[in-house]
Amino acid sequence: MSYLEWAESQLAELELLSSMFPTQEELEVTDQVALAELRAYVEGSAPRDSPPSSRPHFLIKQKLDTGSTEMTDVILSCAYTSEYPSVLPEITIRCASLNRAQQTQLHADLSAYLIGNFQGEVCVLSAVNWVKENLHLFINRSLSTAPAPKKEFASPRSRSQEVFSRLWIYSHHIYNKAKRKNILEWSKELGLSGFSMPGKPGIVCVEGSQSACEEFWSRVKVLTWKKIMIRHREDIPLDHQGEDSRNVESIDCLRKFSGFEEAVFDPHGNRGNHMDLGQLYQFLNEKGCCDVFQIYFGIEGR
Structure with a gap:
């Protein structure tokens, strides 16, 4: 057609x-x-x-x-x-x-x-x-058998099992305003940092507790997409050695983004839906994650 x-x-x-x-x-x-x-x-x-x-x-x-x-x-x-x-x-x-x-x-x-x-x-x-x-x-469906949601901060024993995650999501495109609003609202609700880049292609990065990242992905992937996938993921077990230890890793100290934002890089093209990938690379480089550019696009950025 x-x-x-x-x-x-x-x-x-x-x-x-x-x-x-x-x-x-x-x-x-x-x-x-x-x-x-x-x-x-x-x-x-x-x-x-x-x-x-x-x-x-x-x-x-x-x-x-x-x-x-x-x-x-x-x-x-x-x-x-x-x-x-x-x-x-x-x-x-x-x-x-x-x-x-x-x-x-x-x-x-x-x-x-x-x-x-x-x-x-x-x-x-x-x-x-x-x-x-x-x-x-x-x-009316009973959820009594559903597992209890994981809590980000619990006892020291449970905290030792915590994992920090960073998901790099690729979509064929992200245009729809409602979908873009969902991405922003869900990331804020779940305490995730990162960014989303609308246009073609669409890119979303979320980072935070593994349970929150998985919840975000479970919501996003059931929306209607032409194509969407997790292109790359990083999972880092948190090493909790004690309340006052300098070696205690926390979710916040592993973040590369201070909050969540929609990032736009000089949109161009007939429909204004293509971003400047050079600016995207510079943005990623400033955040210390420029290596993911090659994972997304198969070429080294500059």
Whole structure:
């Protein structure tokens, strides 16, 4: 399919969703400019040499009966990729009745369902129906057998098992605003430092306790990506010899980044989605991790 055919499918699905969810309390298009650009591209009133740079993002809001005394509020946050429906849309489910483990499993199962049944087809309405039919299973699922979450600071005995991790994540691209916001918010929530570089390719580095890094990765990887992987990882066991020992290694002293930020390096290209890799190399060099540049790109930076 061509970009125009993909765009036509996207616009047709949005019009169908608008007819099924006619009020803003049910369907909210959060970026009207992106929708207008998509419509102009399909109708031919805008140049067709390249697809619109902005992508439609919308919220589908539902009140579902999950067996509790009150209806459960659920929001499906949806964003189209340029190649949708050949590539799955980015769908995030928000529901206050789900804890983090339930939400992670829900996203994983929904992604598996869509990949197995709707690859190459529009699927947002099918995703809504699947959530309607299955949400109660996740809310009511017993987590009594789930292992207790690891605590970063516990007794000296448990602290001796702590591991500091640094994950270097590669994505084919990172464009979507909602996804970029998730990366920033989740890293802050989990106490991780590092950076994310949007554009094509997309790069994310997170560092901190191993349990927090793994939790971050479990959330990120279940989002819809064209391609995402951990390109490289560093795991360093912490050597706790005593409360007052100078040799005690801590997570903070191993960090190479003081906080978490979105780093942009002179974006260029027709869509402004390519970063200056020379500036990226200098940034990594200043942080003392320039060797990872060759791991990402197969060449030595300069």
